[in-house]
Amino acid sequence: MPYFDAASAAPLHPLARQALLAALDEGWADPARLHREGRRARLLLDAARETAAEAVGCRPDELVFTPSGTHALHTAVAGALAGRRRVGRHLVVSAVEHSAVLHAAAHHEAAGGTVAEVPVDRTGRVVAEEFAELLRTGGPTAPSEGRGTAGGPASGGGATALACLQSANHEVGTVQPVGDVAAACREAGVPLLVDAAQSLPWGQVGGEWSMLAASAHKWGGPSGVGLLAVRKGVRFAPQGPGDERESGRSPGFENLPAIVAAAASLRAVQAEAAAEAERLRPLVDRVRRVVPEAVPDVEVVGDPLRRLPHLVTFSCLYADGEALLHALDAVGFSVSSGSSCTSSTLTPSHVLRAMGVLSEGNVRLSLPRGTTAREVDAFLDALPGVVRSVRGHLAPHEAGPERAHGEADSLTVDALGKRCPIPVIELAKVIDRVPVGGVVTVLSDDEAAGLDIPAWCHMRDQEYLGAEGTAYRVRRR
Amino acid sequence: MPYFDAASAAPLHPLARQALLAALDEGWADPARLHREGRRARLLLDAARETAAEAVGCRPDELVFTPSGTHALHTAVAGALAGRRRVGRHLVVSAVEHSAVLHAAAHHEAAGGTVAEVPVDRTGRVVAEEFAELLRTGGPTAPSEGRGTAGGPASGGGATALACLQSANHEVGTVQPVGDVAAACREAGVPLLVDAAQSLPWGQVGGEWSMLAASAHKWGGPSGVGLLAVRKGVRFAPQGPGDERESGRSPGFENLPAIVAAAASLRAVQAEAAAEAERLRPLVDRVRRVVPEAVPDVEVVGDPLRRLPHLVTFSCLYADGEALLHALDAVGFSVSSGSSCTSSTLTPSHVLRAMGVLSEGNVRLSLPRGTTAREVDAFLDALPGVVRSVRGHLAPHEAGPERAHGEADSLTVDALGKRCPIPVIELAKVIDRVPVGGVVTVLSDDEAAGLDIPAWCHMRDQEYLGAEGTAYRVRRR
CATH class of the missing domain: 3.40.640.10 (Type I PLP-dependent aspartate aminotransferase-like (Major domain))
Structure with missing residues (x-):
């Protein structure tokens, strides 16, 4: 385990x-x-x-x-x-x-x-x-x-x-x-x-x-x-x-x-550090490389080179961090998360916020001494299915037309009262419904939205226009 | 041990x-x-x-x-x-x-x-x-x-x-x-x-x-x-x-x-407390009774009845607390002390001071669970010799006439620069050299003197007249 x-x-x-x-x-x-x-x-x-x-x-x-x-x-x-x-x-x-x-x-x-x-x-x-x-x-x-x-x-x-x-x-x-x-x-x-x-x-x-x-x-x-x-x-x-x-x-x-x-x-x-770092660093490199290949819509965060040898963090779009943690735990992997839903204050990690990166579906792996390649591989094998299943649980909440309304080139999605990652999921689902140059406005009172909507735009190459109160505006590119 | x-x-x-x-x-x-x-x-x-x-x-x-x-x-x-x-x-x-x-x-x-x-x-x-x-x-x-x-x-x-x-x-x-x-x-x-x-x-x-x-x-x-x-x-x-x-x-x-x-x-x-208290209380009572019988010039301090079952404290006149601790340690007994010489600040315990009791030659015994009568008896057997030896080390510092001077009914002892218990020892040595009603003045810059000279007077039934700066005045009764 x-x-x-x-x-x-x-x-x-x-x-x-x-x-x-x-x-x-x-x-x-x-x-x-x-x-x-x-x-x-x-x-x-x-x-x-x-x-x-x-x-x-x-x-x-x-x-x-x-x-x-x-x-x-x-x-x-x-x-x-x-x-x-x-x-x-x-x-x-x-x-x-x-x-x-x-x-x-x-x-x-x-x-x-x-x-x-x-x-x-x-x-x-x-x-x-x-x-x-x-x-x-x-x-x-x-x-x-x-x-x-x-x-x-x-x-x-x-x-x-x-x-x-x-x-x-x-x-x-x-x-x-x-x-x-x-x-x-x-x-x-x-x-x-x-x-x-x-x-x-x-x-x-x-x-x-x-x-x-x-x-x-x-x-x-x-x-x-x-x-x-x-x-x-x-x-x-x-x-x-x-x-x-x-x-x-x-x-x-x-x-x-x-x-x-x-x-x-x-x-x-400290005496074991050099040898252990040499052993763990390739395992972390492997996670950094394999996760974005094996799981769609993932952002690996943190400096790719100037970093601790044993720690790697990534965020999964459209996934609930707490659900991800529990699902990983259920198949035997203990990890941590900076997602807002995993904190008692329901605010995303101040670190991820300061970096301006996605906080939803966040997973941190920090390998203890002695971690084996086999254990890391087992994690990499299990992860895609776990993320898929966690995302699947959210799928039934289709952003049907009843939740999106507006003109042809300007659409508003009401995600008030919905917690991360729902606002981003709703945004992703309707962005294609406005023409290039059109604007989607997401209404969200979840604090994580202020971080995750811009981060999604950055990942998806959409233009983030800013927020006014609970209204986040995104222009389709 | x-x-x-x-x-x-x-x-x-x-x-x-x-x-x-x-x-x-x-x-x-x-x-x-x-x-x-x-x-x-x-x-x-x-x-x-x-x-x-x-x-x-x-x-x-x-x-x-x-x-x-x-x-x-x-x-x-x-x-x-x-x-x-x-x-x-x-x-x-x-x-x-x-x-x-x-x-x-x-x-x-x-x-x-x-x-x-x-x-x-x-x-x-x-x-x-x-x-x-x-x-x-x-x-x-x-x-x-x-x-x-x-x-x-x-x-x-x-x-x-x-x-x-x-x-x-x-x-x-x-x-x-x-x-x-x-x-x-x-x-x-x-x-x-x-x-x-x-x-x-x-x-x-x-x-x-x-x-x-x-x-x-x-x-x-x-x-x-x-x-x-x-x-x-x-x-x-x-x-x-x-x-x-x-x-x-x-x-x-x-x-x-x-x-x-x-x-x-x-x-x-807590589950063992009642039984353990019943066992330790008589041992502490024994210390309280035997020590003043076996060692001259000792004051047992603390409430005789309303007290913890395992703790007993006494002070030995004319003895250096640190020397006593080390001498007891040398024969295998680990105790604590509130004497000024055992504190890093060279001030006597604020507890003894607040009580107005002797602080010199202070010894605290606090018995851990399982302490046996045999161990306590061994301590009681060893103590008189230890105190005698510690007091003996101080004896060579005779308060000869060269250190005591003054009129027939008024005598001054210079103990400036001497640490506890020397000022009290010097006082005890000269008190008989003034007539009843005569006054001995002890010059001392040791902070413990302010506690121990009055405490000595209380124990010896002499009249403490008070202090002015470093001059402590005692009237012989």
């Missing part, structure tokens, strides 16, 4: 399990205590910190363990913004960051700070120059006063206090130009926080980043462990009630046996 | 270990995902929540898991204060709360709120009536306008937004009158947060509390798990960047296998 959702969580690495069991016996005590059990726990904690620091590429005293990657990111954003409050309250993030960063940014904005989102191209990648342009210098530490206004409004927030960029995207696998952005940040005197959750198992993040966060359950470590590295010299003021643990940067009793296991696992997966 | 520091952390309960191993296999996936691994994880999480809620005595939807007891307390204080911001910004806490509560209170004060500390008596217990008097009603929900000023200054902070009381003290074992305080809070319309970290393994906390926090590694569960119960109807506004996990009250990927183990362990230790 292949599990293809390693980017959400991976089963415990055998070495992590071994380390966890040993540390449960040896490292359950309070490392702050002076007795032998406490000292033993302290030694384990110190050793784990050294191992993790080596894997990250920082000094042990620059690294603290947190209860999760989310905690690491929240702590990093809050601490760096507070540490540079006098410089400014402007925060720059890429539009495709993990929700933990975007939530921290929203929190900063609600507290009176300002936030700029760096857009991405259709592959999900930021352009380093565009990122650099949004960095506002100025304020007390500004190298030159004039430059700060180049990338955004000069008023509000002052200079950029912090910039955030993921090393690689968690939904589409696109690798970001961290080195170039780090160089630009350094030149602008802005610290850069790198969310390395997806890439750290594959190796150190290069470039002169200031802070780095990651999460153990993404690399076969146990849940309950994140890490945060803050380079010496970065102004950092931890927020919230403090305590003495983890250099005052992460309160609460250390999750010690899990920390030991996390460090052991990180070392192990 | 007996380990007597269960109040810091306990080894994993066998059932917790068993549950953890099973959940590592079954519950590593993301419970928010729709695939079978995710659904299996969700089932485990739901079951753990039900088990924990039953043990706590609340509804499952009132309980969330947090990364630690500290996180639970920080979240509870911040969320309740924010939820009742319109009512007032006054916070009432007992003086002997866990540092996590006191840190949260300090954070609230730094942000402009007000805090009142309810004092404790010499046994470490708050008096419910005194607690009630410090609750300020008034503001929009005040039943009567006049009452609010009874217990404190009317200005600043407005009405009491939140009150905090531990169920039992973590350093001296004294059980607090939670039921009475909860009733007073209810009458005043103030929510009560109970820190149940020490007592929850011994059973449910009675009384009509509003919120309750606890920590799994105190009950033989793994580290990395705390819990927070917030009763329906309590106004609660989670602070910081949120996310969708744990009802928006505890961000980050759930520490699932550990949560499963924590819940299993809590149920198990």
